[in-house]
Every structure is written in structure tokens, then in C-alpha cells.
Amino acid sequence: MPRENINDLLAFLAVAQERSFTRAAGKLGVSQSALSHTIRALETRMGVRLLSRTTRSVSPTDAGERLLQTVRPRLEEIEAEIAAVSELGEKAMGAIRITAIDHVIDSVLWPRLAPVIAEYPDLRLELSADYRMVDIAAERFDIGVRYGDQVQKDMVAVRLTPEVPMTIVASPRYFETHKVPTCVRDLARHNCITIRLSSSGGLYAWELLDDGRKVDAKVSGQIIVNGAYQLLNAALSGYGLAFLPEELTQPHVEAGRLRRVLDEACPPFAGLHAYYPSHRNSSRALRIVIEAIRHRA
Structure with missing residues (x-):
């Protein structure tokens, strides 16, 4: 096989896996236009369309999917063997x-x-x-x-x-205008800062204990974030209750910037x-x- 075919196959695999020319180009360290030209040249040489392109998405055609499923494992085997040979040296590379x-x-x-x-x-x-x-x-x-x-x-x-110990916290400022919750059911009346799950697109339900029973508490509030640090910052700013690992909240609790509530409802995570x-x-x-x-x- 000509050497350029191998490089072009690697480019195709990157696009097929990322489902995006932009992300694949960033991963490979090349321009998007250069990557697009490489894929078109590969398709021309093979005489078959490998990728289906629309304005919003990129996906393998049947031929492309077959190439993805058959060639990728073989290239991974080659990479693994090269790595194994490198292991014969003394350096960790x-x-x-x-x-x-x-x-x-x-x-x-x-x-x-x-x-x-x-x-x-x-x-x-x-x-x-x-x-x-x-x-x-x-x-x-x-x-x-x-x-x-x-x-x-x-x-x-x-x-x-x-x-991993978990905590429910809010700032003293928040409790100036809201009652302290005394049970899991009280959370329904509170402004709870929530996380949008990247995988499902839904909101994370807090994994709590209610009278010793495991429950997924579906809380809601004004603010939705997608990361722990944003959740912590919103709680520190007084915008509601947050459910976070103790390692993130305890320094702020000790400094008086946050207050813990419902400790008995917070089982540790694995x-x-x-x-x-x-x-x-x-x-x-x-x-x-x-x-x-x-x-x-």
C-alpha cells in the first residue's frame, strides 16, 4: 500500500470517529480545508464515497463504516506492537x-x-x-x-x-431569605442549583437518603450548570442549594462562606x-x- 494511503486512512478514521471535520482537524493538527482535501483524494483513489456530509453532521457511509470497523482494529494492533517494542528500552515513552x-x-x-x-x-x-x-x-x-x-x-x-463524602450546602446569605431544609421533601420548595448531564441532556437527580431509603431527588432552581466549579460558585454567590463532594465545600464551610444541611441525607459516593x-x-x-x-x- 502506498504510504500516503496510510496517512489518509488515519485522517479518515479521525473524521469518522469524531463525526466532525472541525474536531478531527484539531485532533490531527491540520486545517479543516486540508483535511477535507485529503478525504476527497482518498475517496477518489478508492472509487467509493466514505463519508456522508451535510451542513450539520458527518457520518460514515456503508463503505466507510466497513473501513472503520475493519481497519481501525488493525492499526491499533500495529500501534500496540510498536509500543511493545519501545518497552524494550529503559525509557517510559x-x-x-x-x-x-x-x-x-x-x-x-x-x-x-x-x-x-x-x-x-x-x-x-x-x-x-x-x-x-x-x-x-x-x-x-x-x-x-x-x-x-x-x-x-x-x-x-x-x-x-x-x-467520597457528599454535602448539601448553601451560603448564609441564601438562608437569610429561605428556611433551612429539615428533610429531603423540603428540597422541592428550595432553589436548587442543578447540573445538566452531557450524556442524556437531562438534569441530574440528587442521590440521597430519605429516612434511610435511597431516592433520586429531582430538584430544580433558577440556575443550571454543567460543571462542579460553576455549581460551587453559584452556591457561594447565594443563589441556592448545591450538592457537591465534601472536598470542594469543606474549606468554604470552615471559613463560614457555606453552611451544610441535611448531612444525614447524603450517603457517600463509591x-x-x-x-x-x-x-x-x-x-x-x-x-x-x-x-x-x-x-x-
Whole structure:
């Protein structure tokens, strides 16, 4: 196969997986027009249309889907073998891509990974903040980080934290005009700051205990955000109640900027886990990263 075909196939795979020329171009580090020209040239050489393009979306045709399903695994095998050969050397080389929630990257991953970057200059890390339940195999991430009860059964899971205490908080300013809730049912009468779920598009229901029973409390309020830091800032500004991990709220509670309520209704979340496919080759770079971020009692 001519070498340019391999490069063009990699370009096609990026567009087919991202379903976007813009995102694929950014990922590949090329211009959108250059990428479009590459795909058209590949289609011309193959004599078949690989992508269906509209003004709003890009998707593989039947031929493109077949190419995606057959060629991608083979190229991944080649990449894995190249990585395995590299492992015969003494250096930890290569890129490790990790997806996690923003505050987890800041509070858990980065403090543990910063020394690794300094120690292994040939190791590259990509940290992607995302609240979606990312398919790490399809989107070519090496590691995902989520709460333990969200990890799929066929994944290798490594604990990063013990159970995560949760809190419901609001600012003293908010309670100047609102009564303190005394039970979960009272939340229906409060301004609750909510999160829009990226995966489903719905609003997150608070996972609470009501007289010892697990309930998904469907709360509502004036403000909807899509991240923990925005949720915290809205609560600090006095706009309502927020449901957040204790590690984010406790410094503000101790400083008097937030007040905790309904502690008995807040069960801890399952600990955070790093996960990756069980069939993935364990490179030295991956082993170093996992060892750095794993939980130590």
C-alpha cells in the first residue's frame, strides 16, 4: 500500500470517529480545508464515497463504516506492537490520554501526576475534562476516571480514593431569605442549583437518603450548570442549594462562606476508580501512570 494511503486512512478514521471535520482537524493538527482535501483524494483513489456530509453532521457511509470497523482494529494492533517494542528500552515513552471530571483532574490526578512528568520527560499526558460517560475504547483514551459504581464490568478498575463524602450546602446569605431544609421533601420548595448531564441532556437527580431509603431527588432552581466549579460558585454567590463532594465545600464551610444541611441525607459516593480495557496491552507508560495515581491507604 502506498504510504500516503496510510496517512489518509488515519485522517479518515479521525473524521469518522469524531463525526466532525472541525474536531478531527484539531485532533490531527491540520486545517479543516486540508483535511477535507485529503478525504476527497482518498475517496477518489478508492472509487467509493466514505463519508456522508451535510451542513450539520458527518457520518460514515456503508463503505466507510466497513473501513472503520475493519481497519481501525488493525492499526491499533500495529500501534500496540510498536509500543511493545519501545518497552524494550529503559525509557517510559509515549502518550497517555485520560478522561475525568474537571475537579477530579485538579484535586486527585494532577497532584499525583505532576512528579511523574518531571521524572519521565519522554512521557506525554493528555488530561481531558468531561462529564460524559466516555467510551474510552471508541474515543481512544487510555484511562477513564469515574466513581466505582459507574465502571463497566469488562474494565480493569484501580481504586484512586476511598468513598467520597457528599454535602448539601448553601451560603448564609441564601438562608437569610429561605428556611433551612429539615428533610429531603423540603428540597422541592428550595432553589436548587442543578447540573445538566452531557450524556442524556437531562438534569441530574440528587442521590440521597430519605429516612434511610435511597431516592433520586429531582430538584430544580433558577440556575443550571454543567460543571462542579460553576455549581460551587453559584452556591457561594447565594443563589441556592448545591450538592457537591465534601472536598470542594469543606474549606468554604470552615471559613463560614457555606453552611451544610441535611448531612444525614447524603450517603457517600463509591470511591473514584481509574479504568481501562482488560484486553489493552499494559505499556510501561501506562503502568507508571496507574502506579502514580492509585490509592494508598
